[in-house]
Amino acid sequence: MATIETRQDEMIEFLRTLRQVRQFAPGEIPDDQLRAILNVGRWSGSASNKQPWQLIVVRDHDxxxxxxxxxxxxxxVAGASAAIVIVLDGAxxxxxxxxxxRLTERLMLAAKVFxxxxxxxWAGDADHARQVRSLLGIPEGKTVRAIVALGYPATSAPGGHGGRKPFDEVVAFGHYNGSAPRE
Ligand SMILES: Cc1cc2nc3c(=O)[nH]c(=O)nc-3n(C[C@H](O)[C@H](O)[C@H](O)COP(=O)(O)O)c2cc1C
Known part of the structure; x- marks a missing residue:
């Protein structure tokens, strides 16, 4: 039987190992799972709890x-089973x-559960954003940038590019560049 510590370690590892995947195998995402992912997303916290978003689900391959x-x-995005296009109020x-x-990360983590x-x-440049707007009927004035592509990993898909900076380079204790306290 798993101890509480083992369970905690597993959950931390689950969170730590979330990576970006860009190569997908075909396969439709079950409706109930997609809905569960969206439900986690819509419960994301936002400034003043404004929830300034609409999540457009795209499943049509064309x-x-x-x-x-x-x-x-x-x-x-072309090879994904679905994409969630995040539209922000633009306020x-x-x-x-x-x-x-915050919303993007939650969607990715919820997806990983399944x-x-x-x-x-990232529809970062104006031309891309304009085309996404026109394709999905998003009104002027709304912000559209993040498209979260979802799918099943291609067997050849690398588990993310590159690693991360070392812990001690990123984390400081007590003050800027402060070292970890001695054990
Ligand atoms: C604001 C933002 C924009 C991003 N835009 C793109 C993008 O347009 N295309 C892409 O392939 N990945 C994009 N990414 C994903 C990053 O490249 C990815 O998070 C980074 O390479 C780390 O991946 P890893 O967790 O697998 O190491 C974006 C990520 C963020 C946070």
């Missing part, structure tokens, strides 16, 4: 292809950007 074609950096550039990051991998595509 539309996924068009979303990919519009961009230089989101080509992987605040700063807080909505933060809110969008063995579904995810890759963010």
């Amino acid at each position: 539309t996924l292809q068009r979303l990919a074609d519009a961009s230089q950096t989101a080509k992987h 605040s550039k700063t807080t909505e950007t933060f809110d969008e990051g 063995g579904i991998v995810a890759g963010v595509g």
